[in-house]
Amino acid sequence: MRHLVVFTHPAANLKVPSNETRIIRAHKLSERVDQLENHFNNDILTLRQMHGLEGIMKKEHTPLIPNIAGRTGIEASHLSSGTMCMNCKQLGMIRYNGWWRCLNCGKRARYAHEYALRDHFLLIGDTISTSSAMWWLGIESGSSTRKVLGATSGVQILGKLKHGENLYSLNYKHNTHYEYLEEFF
Ligand SMILES: [Zn+2]
Structure with missing residues (x-):
């Protein structure tokens, strides 16, 4: 599993070391997803399993109450x-x-x-x-x-x-x- 932090606000003041690829701005997202797809080209889950997982995630989602x-x-x-x-x-x-x-x-x-x-x-x-x-x-x-x-x-x-x-x-x-x-x- 890879983590990706995406800043969506255009004015966010972002100072990231040049070798840090896990923190990006929103306009780089599709390019980065393409790169990841090319990197991980073995399918681990079938499409059906992915749909199942999607359903579970939506069902289990709870709103964040930060406290x-x-x-x-x-x-x-x-x-x-x-x-x-x-x-x-x-x-x-x-x-x-x-x-x-x-x-x-x-x-x-x-x-x-x-x-x-x-x-x-x-x-x-x-x-x-x-x-x-x-x-x-x-x-x-x-x-x-x-x-x-x-x-x-x-x-x-x-x-x-x-x-x-x-x-x-x-x-x-x-x-x-x-x-x-x-x-x-
Ligand atoms: Zn005032």
Whole structure:
């Protein structure tokens, strides 16, 4: 089995040693696959077996829930919470009259919480309680937090926790919900 890392973003800053052939840019992919096909010209699986394998892989596929904080041993409480201003990249926008306002640059935004919730999905996990969301988004009232979460696409109520607060699921996909992160690289 050979591994191949393919960078698809044209602006990705890639510095790879010239003898490293396993890391390529997307426009080189078809050429590289041709080379590999020429190199491995003995068929190991029949076409039928390959179709079988394809079916198994599709069936067994599960969405990636990264939980970066947990995997790296970082506790959620050690992360900086708050809603980020996408204009000046400062955390700590405040919620006022259905809008977010940045105390640093003064910019107003309607949907700044959506990025924070997507970040939560990546860093901490795919569920969030009302009180965790208050802390993560930096909203002081529980009812405003429930209102925000209730109106956000990709967020659904899963049920109630023992002490009565809501538990929500966050449903995001890596290939459609994370383009905003490119601004940070
Ligand atoms: Zn700002």
